[in-house]
Amino acid sequence: MSVPRFWRELDTRYNLIGSYCKLTKTYHYPRRTFDPDAGRESIGTMEDYQFKGTGEIINCTVVHQAQTGYEIFGPYCMAIIKLDEGPKLTSQIVDCEPNTIKPGMKVKAVFRKLGEDSESGILHYGTKFILREIPQVEDENENLSNIEL
Amino acid sequence: MRDVSIIGIGITKFGELWDKSLRQLGLETGLSAINDSGITSKDIDALYIGNMAAGSTLQQEHISALMADYCGLTNNHVPATRVEAASASGGLALRQAYMAIAGGFIDIAVVGGAEKMTDVSDSESSYTVSMGSDEQWESKAGATFASLHAIIAQSHINEYGTTREEMSAVSSKNHYHASMNPMAQFPFKVSSEAVSNSGIVSSPLRMLDCAPNSDGAAAVVLCASDRASNYTKKAIKIIGSGQASDTLSLHHRKYLNRMPAIGVAAQRAFESCGKKPTDLDVIEIHDNFTISEIIALEEIGIFKRGEAGAKILEGETKIGGRIPVNTSGGLKARGHAPGATGIAQIVEIVQQLRGEAGERQVKNAKIGMAENHGGTAATAVVHILEAE
Numbered sequence: 166m167s168v169p170r171f172w173r174e175l176d177t178r179y180n181l182i183g184s185y186c187k188l189t190k191t192y193h194y195p196r197r198t199f200d201p202d203a204g205r206e207s208i209g210t211m212e213d214y215q216f217k218g219t220g221e222i223i224n225c226t227v228v229h230q231a232q233t234g235y236e237i238f239g240p241y242c243m244a245i246i247k248l249d250e251g252p253k254l255t256s257q258i259v260d261c262e263p264n265t266i267k268p269g270m271k272v273k274a275v276f277r278k279l280g281e282d283s284e285s286g287i288l289h290y291g292t293k294f295i296l297r298e299i300p301q302v303e304d305e306n307e308n309l310s311n312i313e314l
Numbered sequence: 315m316r317d318v319s320i321i322g323i324g325i326t327k328f329g330e331l332w333d334k335s336l337r338q339l340g341l342e343t344g345l346s347a348i349n350d351s352g353i354t355s356k357d358i359d360a361l362y363i364g365n366m367a368a369g370s371t372l373q374q375e376h377i378s379a380l381m382a383d384y385c386g387l388t389n390n391h392v393p394a395t396r397v398e399a400a401s402a403s404g405g406l407a408l409r410q411a412y413m414a415i416a417g418g419f420i421d422i423a424v425v426g427g428a429e430k431m432t433d434v435s436d437s438e439s440s441y442t443v444s445m446g447s448d449e450q451w452e453s454k455a456g457a458t459f460a461s462l463h464a465i466i467a468q469s470h471i472n473e474y475g476t477t478r479e480e481m482s483a484v485s486s487k488n489h490y491h492a493s494m495n496p497m498a499q500f501p502f503k504v505s506s507e508a509v510s511n512s513g514i515v516s517s518p519l520r521m522l523d524c525a526p527n528s529d530g531a532a533a534v535v536l537c538a539s540d541r542a543s544n545y546t547k548k549a550i551k552i553i554g555s556g557q558a559s560d561t562l563s564l565h566h567r568k569y570l571n572r573m574p575a576i577g578v579a580a581q582r583a584f585e586s587c588g589k590k591p592t593d594l595d596v597i598e599i600h601d602n603f604t605i606s607e608i609i610a611l612e613e614i615g616i617f618k619r620g621e622a623g624a625k626i627l628e629g630e631t632k633i634g635g636r637i638p639v640n641t642s643g644g645l646k647a648r649g650h651a652p653g654a655t656g657i658a659q660i661v662e663i664v665q666q667l668r669g670e671a672g673e674r675q676v677k678n679a680k681i682g683m684a685e686n687h688g689g690t691a692a693t694a695v696v697h698i699l700e701a702e
Binding site for chain 2: 166174195223224225226227228229230231232233234235238241243244245253254255256257268279280289291
C-alpha cells in the first residue's frame with residue numbers, strides 16, 4: 166500500500182477514531198462524512214470520536230489459507246467484532262488459541278503490526294484485538310512442576 | 315420500453331487455459347455467439363464487456379477497446395464499454411446492453427465476459443478476488459474472501475442449524491451436473507463425503523466448498539425482440555431484470571447470514587415481468603461458495619430461510635428434482651472466471667430453454683433465472699428468461 170494511502174488513515178487505524186452523529190446519536194467506524202440512516206441532514210453533525218476499544222465477537226472463523234502478508238500467523242482467527250458503542254468491524258484476534266474463540270467473547274483493541282510493503286518498505290501498524298479474559302486451558306506442564314526431582 | 319431477446323450464445327471451456335490469452339478467449343467466444351445468432355459484424359451497434367481484474371492480473375486496462383479491436387469491430391468504430399462489479403461484472407454488462415436496447419438507443423449488442431485468472435500465482439489471484447470485498451477494512455485486516463464467507467456460513471449454521479452434509483450436497487450436486495457439461499472445468503462427480511473431508515480453507519469452509527479461480531469467456535448476442543426473427547428462429551426473451559447494491563463490507567450489515575441485495579434484485583426482476591419463484595423451471599446461482607447457493611435460494615424465495623440446505627440434501631435442486639439449480643455445474647464445477655461467469659450463466663439458461671442442453675436437459679424448461687453477484691453480494695444482478 167502506498168505511503169499516502171496508509172498515512173491518511175493513521176489516526177483511524179492507530180487510535181480507533183471514527184464518527185459520532187449528533188443527529189441520530191449513533192457511532193460509526195471508520196469515519197463517515199454522513200450517517201447513511203440520516204442522509205444529507207447529518208452532514209456537519211458528525212464529529213470525531215475515539216472508540217474505547219472494547220467489544221464483543223459476533224462471529225469468527227479460523228483461517229487456514231492465510232491472506233497475503235498473514236502467512237506467518239499460521240491458522241489464525243478472523244472475527245467480526247461489535248464495539249461497545251455499536252459499530253462492527255473485521256479484525257484478527259491475536260494472542261489466543263484460534264480454535265477456542267467463540268461468538269459472545271469480550272475483546273479489547275491492541276496496537277499491532279499489520280504488515281509491511283517489503284523488507285525495505287514502510288511498516289503498517291494498526292489495531293487488532295485480544296480476549297479480555299483468557300479462557301481456562303488445562304496446562305499440561307502443571308503436573309510436571311509437581312514432580313519432585 | 316421494447317422487449318429484448320437473446321439470439322446467439324457462445325462459451326469457451328473454463329479452466330487453466332495457459333495456451334490462450336484474454337483476447338483469444340474473447341474473440342473465440344464472441345465469434346461463436348455471432349455465428350450462432352445469424353448476424354454479421356455490420357449489424358452490431360454496441361459491444362459490452364464484463365471483466366473484473368485485467369488490471370490486476372494482466373496489467374491491462376481498457377479491455378473495451380482491446381476487445382473491439384481484436385474482434386474486428388474498430389473499422390466501423392463500434393462503441394465498446396467495459397463493465398466492472400467484481401464477480402457480477404458479466405451479469406451487469408448484460409443488464410447495460412439490455413437497458414440500451416429496451417430504451418431504444420440501439421438494436422443489436424454483443425455482450426461478452428472474459429477473465430484470465432491463472433496468468434498469476436494462486437496467492438495473487440486469491441488476493442485479486444478479495445478486492446471484490448473491502449480491500450482497506452477487510453482484506454488488509456487479514457480477511458480472505460473465503461474467510462468472509464466462512465463467517466457467513468458459521469452465522470447461518472448458528473442461526474438455522476445448517477449442516478456439513480447440506481453444504482457438501484451443494485458441491486456434490488454441482489459436480490454431478492458438470493459431469494454432463496463438456497465446457498466445465500471439473501466435468502466429473504465428487505462425492506459428498508469427499509467434500510466433507512477436503513482440507514479446511516477457513517472453518518467451516520473446506521476446499522471443495524470453494525469455486526476455483528478460472529480462465530474462461532462467454533458471449534451472447536442481444537437483439538430488439540421485434541427484429542429477432544430476421545436472424546433466428548430460436549430467440550429467448552429476457553422478460554425480467556433486476557439489480558441491487560449493499561454495503562461493501564460484510565461487517566456493516568445487520569445480518570451476517572443473509573445476502574439481502576440478492577433478494578431485492580430478484581424481487582425487482584420478478585416485478586418487472588409479473589412472475590414468481592414457483593414459475594421458474596431452472597436456475598443458475600452464483601455459488602462462489604456452497605453457503606452462497608443456500609442463502610441465494612432463500613433470498614430469491616425458492617425456499618424459506620433456513621430450509622434450503624435440507625431441500626438441497628433431499629435432491630430438490632438436482633436435475634430431475636423439483637427445481638434444478640446450476641445445471642451447468644455452477645461456479646464450483648463449471649468454473650468461475652469472474653467477468654465471464656454472469657454471461658456463462660445466461661448461456662446455460664438459454665441452452666436449457668432452447669432444449670439444447672443435451673444430457674443435462676431439464677424437461678419442459680420454459681422459464682429460467684440467472685443470479686450473479688459480486689463480493690459478499692454487495693452487487694447482485696438477476697435476469698429472468700423465457701422461451702418464446
